[in-house]
Ligand SMILES: Nc1nc2c(ncn2[C@@H]2O[C@H](COP(=O)(O)OP(=O)(O)OP(=O)(O)O)[C@@H](O)[C@H]2O)c(=O)[nH]1
């Protein structure tokens with residue numbers, strides 16, 4: 001799962017990237033090469049911590065997400081632009097976007113209009129792409145009528161300035177557009193990058209309305225403050241957090257919010273060697289879970305032994321889970337649920 005950080009020049013994108021990953025941003029490259037810097041973030045997960053303890057696992061492997069920061073391109077981004085449009089080809093194959101809205105220092109951009117401006121850039125890029133595809137298939141006699149009709153619908157929707165996130169598309173239409181990488185359909189989270197003092201304050205209802213009506217979520221993050229935490233050891237971090245009146249860094253909550261917004265669920269494999277968290281999209285099956293672990297396990301899938309996290313947490317051991325009749329045998333088509341602990345029997 002890859003999430004790109006986008007927004008205006010100097011909005012604090014690299015600071016958000018550092019706050020989330022602990023990694024420094026890449027220096028600017030004007031030539032467009034090597035503009036993306038990926039960083040891994042571990043998703044904090046109290047359930048995995050519990051499994052690690054219950055199984056006495058030697059190792060803990062949490063779910064990871066990838067976020068990308070992009071070096072600015074001074075040649076292409078106009079002063080005051082909502083978004084660096086030269087980035088568009090680089091964000092098409094990502095799974096989600098974090099839109100950074102600056103509200104620190106003198107940069108107090110208003111949330112709703114800033115998000116709307118960025119959204120309209122995304123909508124415009126999609127419109128442009130759909131139109132170009134339409135031009136091409138008009139000349140191509142082998143193109144399907146289905147694609148043409150679907151494109152017409154999409155173009156009309158985008159002409160009204162609405163993001164594709166809000167449009168209902170059939171499974172077949174989604175299939176048709178699967179290689180398009182429509183930007184305005186990507187799940188997106190607006191990150192209001194503010195000063196520490198403002199981080200806990202609530203957003204207004206009017207702001208939330210705009211955000212939610214676009215199918216987005218919003219989060220406040222004091223990115224510079226969170227970023228400084230990485231410079232300290234554990235004791236220093238706790239002290240800095242305590243002085244700020246916080247229990248934990250907000251980055252964990254942001255990562256969880258992003259995770260949920262992406263429609264991801266977590267399942268686990270656990271034992272003495274390791275307690276391992278894995279992610280799946282909601283609705284995926286036991287076979288897809290097996291493939292996530294290893295292609296051999298999917299190929300040789302026989303059946304899955306599944307216990308829900310709640311049942312395991314109450315009973316605390318495999319033996320008691322079995323005794324209580326809480327261990328289920330499921331086949332390939334079983335739809336995985338968030339928190340399932342799974343053991344797959346397979347033969348290769
Ligand atoms: N006080 C304060 N300063 C911030 C905050 N976030 C970013 N800054 C400062 O704002 C400036 C720009 O931040 P960056 O994170 O580099 O912004 P960016 O969006 O990556 O900028 P470009 O990549 O050049 O478009 C830096 O000097 C940061 O230190 C914040 O939350 N509070």
Ligand SMILES: [Mg+2]
Pocket residue numbers: 013014015025070071072
């Ligand atoms: Mg930057």
